[in-house]
Amino acid sequence: MLLDLIVRSVLGILAFALFMFLPAGTLDWPQAWAFLAIFILASTAIGAWLFKTDPALLAARMASPLSTDQRPRDRAIIAAIMILFFPWFAFMALDARRFGWSHLPIWLEAVGAALVALSFWGNVGVLRANSFAAVNVRVQSERGQTVADTGPYAVVRHPMYAWVLPLLFGTPLLLGSAWGVLWLALFVPLLMARIIGEEAVLREGLAGYRDYATRVRYRLIPGIW
Helix, strand or coil: CHHHHHHHHHHHHHHHHHHHHHHHCCCCCHHHHHHHHHHHHHHHHHHHHHHHHCHHHHHHHHCCCCCCCCCHHHHHHHHHHHHHHHHHHHHHHHHHHHCCCCCCCHHHHHHHHHHHHHHHHHHHHHHHHCCCCCCCCCCCHHHCCCCCCCHHHHCCCCHHHHHHHHHHHHHHHHHCCCHHHHHHHHHHHHHHHHHHHHHHHHHHHCCCHHHHHHHCCCCCCCCCC
């Protein structure tokens, strides 16, 4: 599993680099290097921590996001997110570096870097509170899955998705792409659709989830939804 983690991490880094620097047409893009540095450091630290403390969760996180035991609706949503994700980086490279369609002040880029780092930090709390936070939407009966209701799960029912929002907003700010922020209009509805589908699965198959959903009212953002 350790070798698989290393290979996946290297391939992920190469994919990010390809979709940023190739459209940008240059390696002289400090903001992109800053994004890669945050991504490498944070993901490596989280992977090493899970390898040591919760290898079963690490294995679940490393599983393919597309599997045969998923509902067709969820597979379609994940496929749409995957299709959009890396082209988003290519678009931001064209915007911020190659053509300069938009320009952001350095302080706003710093805010973006902080939001990206915050997203990784928040996910640590989610993984600590929920050892069943797999990438696939299903009830993990073989692992004796129970309802997670402590830590961030006492605030919203889907804190992992909530912590994706700073990443989605912060990345275009860090890279200097104002137009990249508009892609949230594509990503956020897809996240909301997946949450609705995931809740249907959990309500049907996970004991105690209906009561938990009654206690914790909001799904994604407290006071809003």
